[in-house]
Amino acid sequence: MTGSAAQGKQPSALAGRFAGRRIVVTGGSRGLGGEVVRLLLAEGARVATCARTAESLDRARRTFGAGDELFTRPLDVAAPELLEQFVESAAATFDGGLDGVVACAGGARGRGITEATAEDWAETWALNAGHFARLAACATPYLRASGGGSIVVVSSISGWKPGPQAQYGASKAAQLHMVTSLARELGPYGIRVNAVSPGSMLIPGKRWDRMRQEDPAAYQQFAAEFPGRELVRPEEVADAIAFLLSDQARGVTGVNLPVDRGQNAPTPQGY
Template sequence: MADSTERGRRSARRSGGFAGRRVVVTGGSRGLGGEVVRLLLAEGARVAACARKAEHLDGLRRSLGAGDELFTRSLDVAEPELLERFVDSAAETFGGLDGVVACAGGARGRGITEATAEDWATTWALNAGHFARLTACATPHLRASGGGSIVVVSSISGWKPGPQAQYGASKAAQLHMVSSLARELGPYGIRVNAVSPGSMLIPGKRWDRMRLEDPVAYERFTAEFPGRELIRPEEVADVIAFLLSDQARGVTGVNLPVDRGQNAPTPQGY
């Protein structure tokens, strides 16, 4: 992760300003979501973050030394009622909302002959379903604040084929929803955009474990990147913050890849 000096440089590079902004971030305890929360708080926003595990949210709060500017709740974003109550509670706590980041997501199951109907339904609910419900329940709060920005974290798997199909299909659905919702919500001053990360090098996660445990396979995988370097979560967080900011006030309905020009989305590639 970026150290405090690097965060200071990143903050100085952007003049959008988040002082007083109120932003919801799902999947906001670790990895990319945690980095988004850290960056927004550092720039003066008040942030409501949710994640499955309360201990991860508690760890984030302790690491930040955060107070009332950080509102947290543990929940499964695939449960619509819990997600709706979280958004409403965040808006009540902060006195409204100005931005939303749909960062939570995931996948379940293997290939098409092995994946069950439940695997497909679960993957869909985590990605497309969660994004749809989050947007629906956040929209009244954004409208009441005079507009705002919604950003969904999709994936290059949404248009670059790779295993597994249920994941790629749900990410492709997010991208279509962005195009549609940008038109639907534009009259209310609400912008809707997607950020599509490539394979991110997150400490302790899949690619970092490969780098440490199977350096030969990792080196082969880096050939999918023109610069032979995976994207880092803080670099994706910078782009998300840009899309939330007033600097991107003319940007809506866009899918912005942040992938260092990655080709195949996994080592299996197609």
């Protein structure tokens, strides 16, 4: 953000860091994305989020107790035209501009290199690198219209710490490269671009939580990859994302911020 535009976005201390801000978060119905949306709403933002199903978005709306300050739409972020329409609709709902964007949706398809198909690689790339690239591209005009803003992508420690599957790690590494490139490209417009790379997160009902309940010995062995023997909490990652979106990080761009509790290997396989 630059000049008077940045000054005009300063919230009061009582209103929260994001009072009056308009922020898009992909994949915000549950898990880490849900934590990000919850935090932004609590601090005064108007938020647009998407997920694969209307049912998951309806549940999220009830959970957050959200009203008009939350705009939702079901879609597949790997479909570029649907993602672009979502961003356009969100900006229109938010008076023609945006102040922040979080690319949180992502995923992986396929197994090891000899089993993964070309389609597995293409789908994993589209979910992660492709989705981030398209989101940044279509959000940039709206961020510029607001005088600048912040783009954050949720990458992964798998982007530089080797672990299966290769198609996932490669797509996450691509996100990190795009961050450094886009920070230079978009900086003249007052747009900051950063990444947050979570370690393995303990999310209720997800992989590591199931392991903890179903195979405690294996879980404890995996927890040894963390110096404090505790996995990452999604709210810890959400706090880091909110920092990068906020004016507190106005001098920060082009960085990758790991939130991994010092994790070594990203998977129980140990590599």
